[in-house]
Amino acid sequence: MFTGIVECTTKVYQLNRDQKNLCIIFMNPFSNEIKINQSICHNGICFTIINFNEKTYSVIASEETFLRTNLNFLKIKDEVNLERGLMMFERLNGHIVQGHVDTTAQIIQIENRNGSWLFFLDLKKELNHTVVEKGSIAINGISLTVVTCNQYIFSVSIIPYTYHKTNLHLLKVGDVVNVEFDILGKYISKSNLK
Structure with a gap:
């Protein structure tokens, strides 16, 4: 769950096709403040972190995500908006955003x-x-x-x-x-x- 209040941006570091899926590697602006299985909203798309280090982290985009989003236009060095998941007991400053692009x-x-x-x-x-x-x-x-x-x-x-x-x-x-x-x-x- 997100609020639509962007924390920062990052750049696409690498794109790797795996059958109908796409592994996207982003530059890591959060250093060690993230973890595997954490959800982060990327240009409105909720992705789960599958791997990370201090420099980069990886996510997987499925075929369904391609059908509904603008991922077909994504290129290395493109800048994307980032928001980590909503923390409980904080003000909801934007509106309820699921990270499920329509x-x-x-x-x-x-x-x-x-x-x-x-x-x-x-x-x-x-x-x-x-x-x-x-x-x-x-x-x-x-x-x-x-x-x-x-x-x-x-x-x-x-x-x-x-x-x-x-x-x-x-x-x-x-x-x-x-x-x-x-x-x-x-x-x-x-x-x-x-």
């Missing part, structure tokens, strides 16, 4: 708003009732608030701190990001279908 979206426009940025994203499928204006959404694992939304396109506003602390400052029009809808909205939407 889909991807393409950035279609970035507007510089003189001190902040407005990102417009196209899901290429109907947003249905899980995305609402002023509701929560996770983009590359970052807890954000939806500014506007219509049938396929939504926007999020980015403050300078978030822009510079995460990998958002590296993204451009045409890039594909991971999207996780608000879990509470998903449950409500499902209950309304019955």
